[in-house]
Amino acid sequence: MEFDTIAAISTPMGEGAIAIVRLSGDDAIGIADRLYSGPSGKKLTEVKTHTIHYGHIADPDTGQIVEEVMVSVLKGPKTFTREDIVEINCHGGIVTVNRVLQLALNHGARLAEPGEFTKRAFLNGRIDLSQAEAVMDLIRAKTDRAMNVALGQMEGRLSKLIQRLRQEILETLAHVEVNIDYPEYDDVEEMTHSMLIEKATLVKNEIEKLLQTSQQGKILREGLSTVIVGRPNVGKSSLLNSLIHENKAIVTDIPGTTRDVIEEYVNVRGVPLRLVDTAGIRETEDIVERIGVEKSRQVLKKADLILLVLNYSEALSKEDEQLFEAISGMDVIVIVNKTDLPGKIDLEQVRELAKGSPVVTTSLLEEQGIDQLEESISSLFFEGSVGSSDLTYVSNTRHIALLSQAKRTIEDALDAIDAGVPIDLVQIDLTRTWELLGEIIGDAVHESLIDQLFAQFCLGK
Ligand code: GDP
Numbered sequence: 287m288e289f290d291t292i293a294a295i296s297t298p299m300g301e302g303a304i305a306i307v308r309l310s311g312d313d314a315i316g317i318a319d320r321l322y323s324g325p326s327g328k329k330l331t332e333v334k335t336h337t338i339h340y341g342h343i344a345d346p347d348t349g350q351i352v353e354e355v356m357v358s359v360l361k362g363p364k365t366f367t368r369e370d371i372v373e374i375n376c377h378g379g380i381v382t383v384n385r386v387l388q389l390a391l392n393h394g395a396r397l398a399e400p401g402e403f404t405k406r407a408f409l410n411g412r413i414d415l416s417q418a419e420a421v422m423d424l425i426r427a428k429t430d431r432a433m434n435v436a437l438g439q440m441e442g443r444l445s446k447l448i449q450r451l452r453q454e455i456l457e458t459l460a461h462v463e464v465n466i467d468y469p470e471y472d473d474v475e476e477m478t479h480s481m482l483i484e485k486a487t488l489v490k491n492e493i494e495k496l497l498q499t500s501q502q503g504k505i506l507r508e509g510l511s512t513v514i515v516g517r518p519n520v521g522k523s524s525l526l527n528s529l530i531h532e533n534k535a536i537v538t539d540i541p542g543t544t545r546d547v548i549e550e551y552v553n554v555r556g557v558p559l560r561l562v563d564t565a566g567i568r569e570t571e572d573i574v575e576r577i578g579v580e581k582s583r584q585v586l587k588k589a590d591l592i593l594l595v596l597n598y599s600e601a602l603s604k605e606d607e608q609l610f611e612a613i614s615g616m617d618v619i620v621i622v623n624k625t626d627l628p629g630k631i632d633l634e635q636v637r638e639l640a641k642g643s644p645v646v647t648t649s650l651l652e653e654q655g656i657d658q659l660e661e662s663i664s665s666l667f668f669e670g671s672v673g674s675s676d677l678t679y680v681s682n683t684r685h686i687a688l689l690s691q692a693k694r695t696i697e698d699a700l701d702a703i704d705a706g707v708p709i710d711l712v713q714i715d716l717t718r719t720w721e722l723l724g725e726i727i728g729d730a731v732h733e734s735l736i737d738q739l740f741a742q743f744c745l746g747k
């Protein structure tokens with residue numbers, strides 16, 4: 287395939303120590319060479335591949351030196367895009383980096399679209415679609431665990447599993463083919479029948495296992511939407527501040543996303559909490575009072591996790607009980623705060639109302655009990671499943687949708703076999719399953735989908 291040469295700043299915007307202008311395409315080295323001069327006088331077009339060169343970037347029209355740089359020259363196909371790549375490492379801050387980029391653009395390169403480097407890697411066969419999506423997830427990963435999921439996917443763990451399942455289906459289809467071609471052999475039909483059931487069941491089970499990981503995968507990717515509720519003055523803001531201060535708050539800068547509620551991310555032992563409506567907590571103190579019981583019930587129902595705060599130094603009130611009612615059936619952690627004060631609350635009654643949800647006591651003022659709180663947050667979501675780090679998670683919405691469809695078609699196939707439906711009809715369901723799985727790794731994907739996917743990337747990736 288032939289592509290023009292693209293360029294972009296491939297490091298995050300802002301005052302980083304180093305910023306990289308990356309070029310990819312047939313003329314990448316040529317363009318860089320027009321801007322570069324090094325102490326040895328050697329041209330970049332003459333150097334060995336995968337080498338780094340010290341020198342200066344100057345405007346060829348004026349001779350004016352713009353930046354002192356290290357330039358990496360990477361000749362295709364052993365590169366991320368499989369094309370020639372040049373990376374110009376700058377250190378002078380955003381203004382100079384932009385000038386270097388501008389020079390590259392003035393001398394033959396085109397500004398890369400968001401995700402275009404990764405798109406080329408995909409189009410040139412370097413990575414499959416699920417791996418490309420993993421690059422995007424990596425950029426957005428909010429905790430180390432989320433990062434590991436994306437890395438695993440990028441290494442192709444999901445792809446390998448999907449390929450294996452497709453292989454199983456293909457083998458089965460081959461048998462079915464034989465059966466259709468030689469209908470006179472009864473034993474072939476017998477064998478095909480039991481093999482069909484066996485293989486289809488295997489594929490179905492694997493798909494189900496993958497889908498089961500999807501809830502966790504999605505949480506790791508998007509964060510657990512968390513709402514703090516409680517009567518005024520129980521310590522909601524204190525809890526919010528404590529969570530933010532104790533844990534690295536996660537900066538999100540996904541461009542183009544507008545949010546109607548203010549959110550803050552914190553990383554609690556690998557669980558990314560997306561604290562929803564934190565402005566509400568800060569400004570008006572009481573979600574129920576502010577938007578009414580019915581409305582707040584709806585907001586609460588959308589949350590993945592509720593942190594219900596109670597006051598240890600006061601008896602349970604009617605309002606507390608109403609809150610318990612509003613959140614029944616959800617994932618709740620009850621926090622009984624202000625244990626430094628004399629106790630008036632009936633903890634037995636709290637446990638009863640909590641109906642098995644964890645109850646933690648804290649004194650946010652004296653910074654007591656925060657460890658236990660974090661422990662219960664993380665065990666609520668990782669109990670039993672994490673630690674097995676080799677688990678293949680599915681976290682991507684598109685993958686989940688395709689897997690759900692594939693689960694349905696393979697179930698249709700199994701039902702059809704069961705009902706004694708002619709084998710060539712079973713074949714249709716099997717083929718459809720095979721296709722759906724193929725879409726996950728980018729076989730047979732529609733071109734507009736590809737464009738749309740890659741457009742979601744950050745610039746320069
Ligand atoms: P909110 O109205 O639920 O957001 O509660 P705040 O977090 O604003 O806290 C209300 C008051 O309780 C503030 O004066 C806090 O300093 C105080 N407070 C918070 N946590 C504790 C605690 O554990 N012990 C005591 N004694 N006071 C606390």
Ligand code: ZN
Nearest residue numbers: 522523567571
């Ligand atoms: Zn407050």
